[in-house]
Amino acid sequence: MTREKxxxxxxxxxxxxxxxxxxxxxxATYLHILVLLWLYAxxxxxxxxxxxxxxxxxxxxxxxxxxxxxxxxxxxxxxxISPWIGMLIGGLLATIVGIIIGLPTLKMRGAYFALAxxxxxxxxxxxxxxxxRLGPFVLNGPRGLQIPPLETGLYSFMFISKVPYYxxxxxxxxxxxxxxxxxxxxxxxYLLNAGGEEPEAAMALGINVxxxxxxxxxxxxxxxxxxxxxxxxxxxYIHPKSIISLDLSxxxxxxxxxxxxxxxxxxxxxxxxxxxxxxxxxxYFGDTxxxxxxxxxxxxxxxxxxxxxxxxxxxxxxxxxxxxxxLFASKAxxx
Amino acid sequence: xxxxxxxxxxxxxxxxxxxxxxxxxxxxxxxxxxxxxxGAGKSTVFNCVAGVFPPTKGHIYFRSEEISGRKPWDxxxxxxxxxxxxxxxxASKSVLYNVMVGAFAITDKTSEARERALGVLEYLNFEDxxxxxxxxxxxxxxxxxxxxxxxxxxxxxxxxxEVMAGLRPSEVDDMVSIIRRLREQGVTIFVIExxxxxxxxxxxxxxxxxxxxxxxxxxxxxxAADENVIKAYLGEEYAVS
Amino acid sequence: xxxxxxxxxxGILMGSIYGLTALGLTVIFGVLKVxxxxxxxxxxxxxxxxxxxxxxxxLHPYLALVFVIPVMFLFGYYLQDILIxxxxxxxxxxxxxxxxxxxxxxxxxxxDNLTLLIFGPQYRSIQGNPLxxxxxxxxxxxxxxPKLWGFVTAILTASLIYLFFQKTRMGRxxxxxxxxxxxxxxxxxxxxxxYNVAFGIGTATAGIAAVTLVPFYNxxxxxxxLFDIKGFIxxxxxxxxxxxxxxxxxxxxxxxxxxxxxxxxxTWTEAIVYGLFLLFLxxxxxxxxxxxxxx
Numbered sequence: 001m002t003r004e005k006x007x008x009x010x011x012x013x014x015x016x017x018x019x020x021x022x023x024x025x026x027x028a029t030y031l032h033i034l035v036l037l038w039l040y041a042x043x044x045x046x047x048x049x050x051x052x053x054x055x056x057x058x059x060x061x062x063x064x065x066x067x068x069x070x071x072x073x074x075x076x077x078x079x080x081i082s083p084w085i086g087m088l089i090g091g092l093l094a095t096i097v098g099i100i101i102g103l104p105t106l107k108m109r110g111a112y113f114a115l116a117x118x119x120x121x122x123x124x125x126x127x128x129x130x131x132x133r134l135g136p137f138v139l140n141g142p143r144g145l146q147i148p149p150l151e152t153g154l155y156s157f158m159f160i161s162k163v164p165y166y167x168x169x170x171x172x173x174x175x176x177x178x179x180x181x182x183x184x185x186x187x188x189x190y191l192l193n194a195g196g197e198e199p200e201a202a203m204a205l206g207i208n209v210x211x212x213x214x215x216x217x218x219x220x221x222x223x224x225x226x227x228x229x230x231x232x233x234x235x236x237y238i239h240p241k242s243i244i245s246l247d248l249s250x251x252x253x254x255x256x257x258x259x260x261x262x263x264x265x266x267x268x269x270x271x272x273x274x275x276x277x278x279x280x281x282x283x284y285f286g287d288t289x290x291x292x293x294x295x296x297x298x299x300x301x302x303x304x305x306x307x308x309x310x311x312x313x314x315x316x317x318x319x320x321x322x323x324x325x326x327l328f329a330s331k332a333x334x335x
Numbered sequence: 336x337x338x339x340x341x342x343x344x345x346x347x348x349x350x351x352x353x354x355x356x357x358x359x360x361x362x363x364x365x366x367x368x369x370x371x372x373x374g375a376g377k378s379t380v381f382n383c384v385a386g387v388f389p390p391t392k393g394h395i396y397f398r399s400e401e402i403s404g405r406k407p408w409d410x411x412x413x414x415x416x417x418x419x420x421x422x423x424x425x426a427s428k429s430v431l432y433n434v435m436v437g438a439f440a441i442t443d444k445t446s447e448a449r450e451r452a453l454g455v456l457e458y459l460n461f462e463d464x465x466x467x468x469x470x471x472x473x474x475x476x477x478x479x480x481x482x483x484x485x486x487x488x489x490x491x492x493x494x495x496x497e498v499m500a501g502l503r504p505s506e507v508d509d510m511v512s513i514i515r516r517l518r519e520q521g522v523t524i525f526v527i528e529x530x531x532x533x534x535x536x537x538x539x540x541x542x543x544x545x546x547x548x549x550x551x552x553x554x555x556x557x558x559a560a561d562e563n564v565i566k567a568y569l570g571e572e573y574a575v576s
Numbered sequence: 577x578x579x580x581x582x583x584x585x586x587g588i589l590m591g592s593i594y595g596l597t598a599l600g601l602t603v604i605f606g607v608l609k610v611x612x613x614x615x616x617x618x619x620x621x622x623x624x625x626x627x628x629x630x631x632x633x634x635l636h637p638y639l640a641l642v643f644v645i646p647v648m649f650l651f652g653y654y655l656q657d658i659l660i661x662x663x664x665x666x667x668x669x670x671x672x673x674x675x676x677x678x679x680x681x682x683x684x685x686x687x688d689n690l691t692l693l694i695f696g697p698q699y700r701s702i703q704g705n706p707l708x709x710x711x712x713x714x715x716x717x718x719x720x721x722p723k724l725w726g727f728v729t730a731i732l733t734a735s736l737i738y739l740f741f742q743k744t745r746m747g748r749x750x751x752x753x754x755x756x757x758x759x760x761x762x763x764x765x766x767x768x769x770x771y772n773v774a775f776g777i778g779t780a781t782a783g784i785a786a787v788t789l790v791p792f793y794n795x796x797x798x799x800x801x802l803f804d805i806k807g808f809i810x811x812x813x814x815x816x817x818x819x820x821x822x823x824x825x826x827x828x829x830x831x832x833x834x835x836x837x838x839x840x841x842x843t844w845t846e847a848i849v850y851g852l853f854l855l856f857l858x859x860x861x862x863x864x865x866x867x868x869x870x871x
Contacts, residue, residue: 057674059681104858110674111611115808116857122805123850130843187439187448194425194436201423204385206411206440206488246801250681257678291689298685305679306662 003324018170022163031162035234037275038169039227044256044267045176046223051253052261053180053189054216055196056106057114059249060121064094064221066128066244068228073145073238074137076156083157087229091222098221099214106213118246125244144239147232157233165234172230173268176223180264183219192216193262254297258304260311269313274300338363338398338492338523339384345392346379346547353379355547356393361492366514366524368538368555370531372567376547377527378420381494384525385417386410398491411440416490418481420497420527426470431456433469433480437487455487458520459513475506482513486522493517495526499533507533535559543567582717583834589723591830595823596730597785597803598810600778603737606817607754607774610660613680616804617687618779622648622786623795624691630702630790637705637791638725644783652779653772659683660775661768684804692797700795707791726788730823733784737777738819750774754817809853815863824864 025031047061071093072086105116129142139145152158159165183189194202195209202209232238242248259270274297281293308314341359345352354376361367369377383390384397389404396402397415407417425433434452435445442448456462461479464472469480478498485493495514499507511533514524528534534541535555543551543558545567551558558564601615612618625647629640663675702708710721741747752760753770761767793799810829814821829849836845856863 057677108857111677112812112857114677115611115812116854118805119809119850119853119857123847123854126843126846126850130841130847185445187443187445190432190436190439190445190448193428197425197427198423200387201419201425201484202436203407204411204417204419205437205484206408207436208406208408250685254682254685289693291692294685294689295693298682298689301682302659302679302686305675305682306659309666309675 003328006324006327015174019167022166028162031166033275033279035162035165035169036279037271038166038173039231039234040252040255040275041268041271042169042173042176043224043227043252044259044271045173045180045264046220046227047252047256048220048261048264048267049180049183049223050213050216050220051256052263052266053183053192053196054106054213055192055262056213057110057253058117058217058220059114059246059253060117060119061220061224061252062244062246062248063117063121063124064098064224065228065231065248066124066238066240067094067097068225069232069238069243070128070139070145070228071225072229073147073232074139077145077147078136078138082155083229083233084155087157087226090229091225094221094225094228095218098217102214102217106217107210118249121244121249122246125240128240128244142240144237144242145232147236149236157229158236165230169230172226177264177268179223184264188212188215251297254301258297258301258312260313263311263313265317266311266313269316270311273312336363336399337361337396339525340396341380341384341393342396343393344380344383344390344395346376346383346388347391353547354383354390354544357544357547357549359542359549361523361525363491363523364518364521365539366518366526366537368534368541369525369527369544370529370534370541370558371544371550375544377544378496379547380544381417381496381525381527385415385494411488411490414489414491415494416485416488416492417494418478418485418496418498420500422474422477422481424469424472424477424480424484426468428469429466430461430469430472430480430483431465434483434487437484440488452487455483458516459483459486474501475503475509478502478510479513482517486517486520490522492523492525495524495528497527497529499528499530511536580835580838582719583838584831585714585717586720586723587831587834588827589720589727589830590834591827592730592823593723593726593785593788593826594803594806594810594830595814595826596726596733596788597782598807598814598822598826599730599734599737599785599819600781601807602811602814602817602819602822603781604775604778605811607750608656608660608771609754610676610680611808611816612775612778613677613804614683614687615778615782615807616800616802617684618648618652618800619782619786619789619803620691620795620797620800621651621687622779622783623790623793623799624695625783626787626790627700627702627795630705637702637707637787638729640790641784641787644787645780648783648786649776649780651776652782653776655683655779656772656775657768661771664768664771684800688797688800695797697797701793702790705791709792720792722788722791725791729784729788730826733781734819734823737781740777741819746770746773806849809849812853812856812863815865818863818865821863821865 051058068090071090072083075081075086076083101120105113131139132141152160191207191212195207195212199209255270255274256267260266277296278293285292337360339361344354344357346354371377384395386405386407394403431452434455435448438448438451456465499510538555541555541558543564550563551561597619604612626640626644629643630637660676707722711718712721741751749765750770753767810825814825
């Protein structure tokens, strides 16, 4: 058996376990936790396209989540348009916004770009909190929008059980990962990497660095907005403070950074490691030690940046390779 | 045909005039050397030609088209490539990866980029190090990588910025022969250098600048004997007159 | 009409305090070329230190400066030494270490939530302090006394810091390092020590700002977040690295915040401030007086 075959089988195993979990896990609480786990993995992987591959630090991605969520929700509540279609429209809207924001900011130094994304996201939140009606659209300001669980089914993107949501987000996650993998091997991936690492050299080699970053930004904002719709349909309630929150933007970025931005497995790994920490510390410490999980996040982030700036995926991948080598070495000795 | 024409090129940085009304041209297939004491403005000339910043005054024509103020990535697609005095490899990636980035300037497909990159590496006798991490290379190999990367973009004109700096004499000789061979590929070369014997051996013609102005031009031997050049490099006492 | 003038004056006073809070941020940036995302949290820590100093000692809030300044200076000095210096060393050749931004963001989270854990979420204020609620009557207008004290402190602090950088040896060493690290180190200046001192000064300044706020502002774990973001806005408006710019930027923000609500809701005012910020970022990122930073 070759190494590639082993990797493929290992990957297949992971996929089977992931897709098979709902068959053994029946508790609604745990399913809820798992759905959010995959959702965060999806969000960080989408963030990774611009935060990892393009090498900048966007700290306002919750804005795109909000755009997606509000677009599909308003279209459903007021016009009965299926959230699936609303999802796509929200994605397109987010793409346009992402490009408008990206055009002037992606040329800036890293810290200024980060600040601009924060300012934009907070500005958007403040505006949404203050607008009850935007023309014909009802946004309901700080009270947010609630989706009454009247008709369930595929068209309305509403289900009684958590299981369909589980599979939808898992499919979305698989899609994003496949897409990212594909991009990393394509011309755009090479150019993004080069532009992020040595912009001057990249420009001298024919790369319009600002434009490649803009493309990455557009893709990332589109994908992130889709998650916004998913979240709206899953929780059936959205309001600015929860969905366009700085906490959400930061959490997405932190998870990707701790897991390892720029790699494909990194963000997912980060989510797999950190979300359970977050959930369990909330469950067990929620009342006695509030904010504990955020302290843990912060400390882990600092430690990782000091000692493993490329994220935890680096040492973990090394351990995996070593295990692999030992497996094959012992197999060779058997014959 | 004149592949590069620089007319009255002037570049000011605030109050400092780095280049002063410089005229220069390069014939297709030539190797033109640009020399001058430190601070003479050589790199500024390069940077204006390569699109890093626009000239304050004057015009630059590449392949008969005005390019003053065009961006580096446009110029690269148009056939003008450059290396950097302080090498800038994509240190975290392999040599092959680095050269592939260059190859993507002329193709969209990864497989084709890889083939072209391998071809360039073979041409430069470098393919044995294709999987080495660029950050781990010796300085001589990094310089070679700079050239390989630029070559992968299939340039018509290649600007080499002090590509011999920091090399040992034997490495300098290697580099000279590499650059000579580039001419066989149909690449016109514009080279800045400090190492005299290299530039005298390489160049068909030499231009000398000091304080941003041209003070001599001609065949290498002519320029080496020129009084103004000697004065510029060694000071008044050494001029023989 | 009188209301607008009154609002404007109080706005300028409050704005100068905003400027004072942003002063540390601009100093740290000017020297280390790093935007300290944890600045608001440092301000918050300063407020808690000031609060406990006053409550435990019964001193006048401004006397707490004697304790707050050295404590905050050392806090900042060692934060830089332990957390940020290693990254500078590791990323010596990188043009601008993004990792530092990430680390300071992590620090922000840790400080805010640790404070929440230790002191709880309740709002605190120094009851019965000599400045609380005092108003000065100027004709028909009421001027807030604690804010007036803050204004004076802000101008004084800014001037002192400016003089420090111009006249003292350490100050000149810091400026030299910020202009050209390698040349400065060749002159025998220990760049890492310089960075530590600069960070200490920035943090101590946040401590001073905290003392001016404590007489009239509520103290709670996430109080820093507002000032953090406002601090960024001010520093971009006034120009990163410019001391006068920070105070001026603060005054602009303070003015908008106090006068605009006469014409629109308070939260639209917030949106305007963000909008102005983004406008400056796009059009004039170096701000009103900032240093030319190659973008």
